[in-house]
Amino acid sequence: MSVLHFPAIRPLSSEPHLAEHWSQVLLPFWRTLQHGEFIGAAGVPIHYTYCPTPGAKHAWVISSGRIETAIKYTEVIYELSQAGYSVFILDHRGQGRSGRMLPDAQLGYVADFADYQQDLNTFLRDIVKPQGYQQHLLLAHSMGAAIGAALITLPRWQNWHRFFSAAVLCSPMFGIYTGAIPRQLAEPAALLYCRVIRRLAPTEFRYFPRQHAYRDKPFAQNELTSSIARYQALRQCYQTEPQLQLGGVTVHWLEQAIQAMRQLRLHAAHCVTPVLLLQAADDSVVANNAQQQWFTQLPSALPKNLVQLATAKHEILMEHDTVRQQAFTAINQFIAAQQ
Secondary structure, three states, rough: OOOOOOOOOOOOHHHHHHHHHHHHHHHHHHHOOOOEEEEEEHOOOEEEEEEEOOOOOOOEEEEEEOOOOOOHHHHHHHHHHHOOEEEEEOOOOOOOOOOOOOOOOOOOOOOOOOHHHHHHHHHHHHHHHHHHOOOEEEEEOOHHHHHHHHHOHHHHHHHHOOOEEEEEOOOOOOOOOOOOOOOHHHHHHHHHHHHHHHOOOOOOEEOOOOOOOOOOHHHHHOOOOOOOOHHHHHHHHHHHHHOOOOOOHHHHHHHHHHHHHHHHHOOOOOOOOEEEEEEEEOOOOHHHHHHHHHHHHOOOOEEEEEEEEOOOOOOHHHOOOHHHHHHHHHHHHHHHHOO
């Protein structure tokens, strides 16, 4: 099979005009997309969105972050589509339009982190691969990057190790940001707390300390983006459809996440997929040092690049125009080198 040229991607709106762009372009575009559902691990329904672009030979698969949902990525999906790509995106279990596993839908919960991986495996096998695109690219953010990284490195998912021509990992969740407390101390302490609470109340699901139900934070208090225009657009998604809202993480979710992140750090050396890691310099959600540790464990001969974006907060693709342009430039240069 011949290798095809990857079209360049470019931003198609600016912050001063974003509200108008959403109402006149993005929302009408969103309504043209195809939506479906499949049954994920343990019988949980998983919602997905598909943007079939006429004439496309390549497809992006988006694995979004915790609390996120497909409509939040409408601007990115539109830009990928206009560049000539088709796009697939799923809502991970327990969030967005996918099934929730607890009576209190606000609780951030997963029974087993491997369930996220199994859902993505099913999505690729039953929804993405049958469409027959010649090449696939992975675009993954935060928790979604941890899920995607598992499929391209863990031995149990070896069938997908060569499926993607490249993987772009944005602010990947390879460690939780712990501020002034070293992660090597904070992570074991959090894990011990989670295990004690679970042992004391094995059938009770509760928020980890300082976590709570969804709150609409003012822009000045947000840790996600320095773009007020994009932050307001994202909040509007959750205000318009309250059923998409999700609160903080539970004790059980955090325990599962820590174990999964440790496993990822053990298996980075198995990666054969070219990796571009986009790191947000001002991230206060995930740990940049954990990303660097994972990156340095990738095989020396593997095509790879780590690009740190100055002034960027956690959500790189939802950032201000300068950061987004830098991110797209890095993506374009990296995927062009894989042809």
